[in-house]
Amino acid sequence: EAGVVQSPRYKIIEKKQPVAFWCNPISGHNTLYWYRQNLGQGPELLIRYENEEAVDDSQLPKDRFSAERLKGVDSTLKIQPAELGDSAVYLCASSETGAGNTIYFGEGSWLTVV
């Protein structure tokens, strides 16, 4: 069974440019997460979806970040415009609905803003 798939794997952009990341969760997983991991730190939640509804986006910097999961499957995370401090790994994850279910992660999208 395929795991969580993310693209692109690596992205280098100049500051003020836009960038988008795509995620396809594990089949049947209704819950989808976007995390950001800065160098040397643990991942931090940006947004959580239950199907197509964003149920926890309190940590998403809404002035420049946006996300969508239109059909309750794939998701896109966008940054516009990017800043130097946005350089990080953006991790997508998914799980079955339920508090105790395991969350499975993709390989991440490594963003460098220059």
Added chain:
Amino acid sequence: AQKVTQAQTEISVVEKEDVTLDCVYETRDTTYYLFWYKQPPSGELVFLIRRNSFDEQNEISGRYSWNFQKSTSSFNFTITASQVVDSAVYFCALKATGRRALTFGSGTRLQVQP
């Protein structure tokens, strides 16, 4: 509020040594789940184990074992007879039923020397 502390930033051992990675957590929830993930250089977070707050039974899986002690809010991870392939960053994480997203510690980088 939830918090996970991994006080050991980096550990270096020689192959075949045993090593214990410490994890201390804080939560006000009575029902919660604890996780360990491994992050090799490729970047993907690999799920290792999940425990719920009502099950304090220690678990062993091959060379891996976990010691959950509710009285000290700790969930430590031991690798017996370490191998070079165990070299990675290991994250402890907490998920409470109220906020269905993982709160990660800052990670412990384990280097196993041949």
